[in-house]
Amino acid sequence: MSKRGTLLFSLGTHLHLPIHELDSAGWEVHVATNLPDARTIIRERDLQTGMILLDDPYRTTLGNMEDIMLAGDSMEWIALLTEKCLQSPVLCRFVAENCFDYHTLPLDAKRLSIVLGHAVGKAELKSRVSTRRKTYRDDELVGESPAIQEIYQKMRKMEGVDAPILISGESGTGKELVANIIHKHSARAKGPFVAVNCGALPPHLIQTELFGHEKGAFTGAIQRTVGRIEFAAGGTIFLDEMGDLPFELQTNLLRFLQEKTIERVGSHQSITIDARVIAATNVDLEKSVAEGRFREDLYYRLNVLSLKMPPLRDRSGDIELLAMAFLEKFSNKRKLSSRRFNQQALRCMNLHSWPGNVRELINRVQRAVIMSDGPFITPADLGLERRSATRNLLTLEKARDKAEKEAIQYSLLCHRNNISETARQLRVSRATLYRLMNKFQITV
Numbered sequence: 001m002s003k004r005g006t007l008l009f010s011l012g013t014h015l016h017l018p019i020h021e022l023d024s025a026g027w028e029v030h031v032a033t034n035l036p037d038a039r040t041i042i043r044e045r046d047l048q049t050g051m052i053l054l055d056d057p058y059r060t061t062l063g064n065m066e067d068i069m070l071a072g073d074s075m076e077w078i079a080l081l082t083e084k085c086l087q088s089p090v091l092c093r094f095v096a097e098n099c100f101d102y103h104t105l106p107l108d109a110k111r112l113s114i115v116l117g118h119a120v121g122k123a124e125l126k127s128r129v130s131t132r133r134k135t136y137r138d139d140e141l142v143g144e145s146p147a148i149q150e151i152y153q154k155m156r157k158m159e160g161v162d163a164p165i166l167i168s169g170e171s172g173t174g175k176e177l178v179a180n181i182i183h184k185h186s187a188r189a190k191g192p193f194v195a196v197n198c199g200a201l202p203p204h205l206i207q208t209e210l211f212g213h214e215k216g217a218f219t220g221a222i223q224r225t226v227g228r229i230e231f232a233a234g235g236t237i238f239l240d241e242m243g244d245l246p247f248e249l250q251t252n253l254l255r256f257l258q259e260k261t262i263e264r265v266g267s268h269q270s271i272t273i274d275a276r277v278i279a280a281t282n283v284d285l286e287k288s289v290a291e292g293r294f295r296e297d298l299y300y301r302l303n304v305l306s307l308k309m310p311p312l313r314d315r316s317g318d319i320e321l322l323a324m325a326f327l328e329k330f331s332n333k334r335k336l337s338s339r340r341f342n343q344q345a346l347r348c349m350n351l352h353s354w355p356g357n358v359r360e361l362i363n364r365v366q367r368a369v370i371m372s373d374g375p376f377i378t379p380a381d382l383g384l385e386r387r388s389a390t391r392n393l394l395t396l397e398k399a400r401d402k403a404e405k406e407a408i409q410y411s412l413l414c415h416r417n418n419i420s421e422t423a424r425q426l427r428v429s430r431a432t433l434y435r436l437m438n439k440f441q442i443t444v
Contacts, residue, residue, distance in 0.1 A: 004028070006027055006116055007030050007045075008051045009038050010032075022112065026113065027113060027116060049077070049100075050072055051079075052068070054079055054081050054091055057090075062091075074123065076100040078116065080102075083105075145315040145406070146410040150413060154307055155182055155185075158307070164277045164278070164304045164305065165179070165182065165306070166242075167281075168306070168309070169307075169311070171356070176280065178307065179238045180193055183238075191234035192235035193236050196240065197240045198239055198241045206246065207252070207265055208225065211227040211229060211252065216266065224264070237276070237277055239277065242280060242302065243288055247294070251295070254301060257298070258301065285299050306443075308443070320346055326366070327339060339375060365377075401440070405442070408426065408436060408437065
């Protein structure tokens with residue numbers, strides 16, 4: 001019978017261990033006394049388990065132990081501890097948070113072989129689960145719901161053209177992320193992506209921030225300054241919180257959209273700038289136009305292509321996907337790979353209304369990773385106690401509306417926005433389908 005492999009990582013103190021006893025118990029032990037050798041063994045041998053020797057609490061460097069665990073993040077680790085190490089609170093916490101089990105020295109080959117066998121079983125189980133779980137990047141839009149699939153579909157069309165885009169949606173829905181993704185997949189990907197939050201800048205600074213200024217243009221202007229639009233030449237300028245742009249500056253922006261030229265403050269010379277404009281807003285610009293707070297001609301110049309980002313509460317099934325992705329990200333940063341949500345936390349997250357959308361979810365998960373003590377993240381760690389979650393239970397009418405909206409979105413997606421085919425599949429008339437699409441603000 002072929003032997004199973006395992007790694008023993010120690011900093012040169014393994015020689016006194018009777019490793020040969022494990023060999024006779026059916027284990028091939030690969031010894032590494034430094035990080036490069038350990039990484040090489042893990043990469044070449046495809047091991048499922050590893051052992052870390054902790055025999056002196058005063059000489060142990062936990063940073064090295066964490067590095068080797070990250071190198072073999074799919075492995076299960078067993079700590080080999082002396083009685084002296086078990087008296088160290090720091091080492092005990094490290095082992096409790098990062099290891100499958102521990103084995104008290106002196107080495108008992110029979111007992112340790114059983115522990116290693118259990119660890120292999122756990123590693124194989126983890127492998128089955130991880131193959132079903134996708135790892136997401138920071139610059140990726142996470143989600144599989146019909147609402148977000150519709151966004152994917154529209155984004156792909158927008159990436160291949162160069163027209164202005166207006167992205168609307170509540171705060172925290174990912175408008176800047178979407179703008180950045182469109183830029184990275186467009187013909188302007190090699191150019192800069194310059195983001196400006198129009199709502200975060202004082203009104204008297206917005207003009208110079210966007211268009212720049214010449215030396216001596218005003219008190220304190222000791223040198224020429226290039227504006228954000230000029231910095232975006234060859235790329236994309238992203239104007240967030242567009243609804244907060246002062247009315248008097250909307251004319252200047254309109255001129256840039258029409259003529260592709262700007263003038264720095266204090267100058268009468270026009271500068272031609274080739275930059276795509278993507279704007280975002282969390283307010284109803286059509287209402288602002290009707291109330292005289294936003295120029296109608298600028299609105300139509302910006303709104304050549306439009307995207308409406310769905311709120312998190314309308315993205316059925318995505319909350320858990322997003323939470324898992326953020327949990328993995330923040331846990332890896334703190335080197336706490338064992339953190340996971342308990343079932344009550346998952347339930348509370350799905351019941352919460354998420355007024356702050358994805359941004360709120362990010363903040364709650366990050367706080368939970370920092371504040372939780374055990375391997376499970378609870379509703380209390382997320383700030384979502386059971387009593388607060390139950391307040392957000394849907395009425396039957398809202399549940400029905402939500403189900404109808406998702407069914408229509410999914411059917412449109414499957415039939416590539418063909419209204420006749422969608423109506424036929426849903427068994428409603430075209431007139432009824434149009435009425436429901438208008439009710440749920442679904443556009444194609």
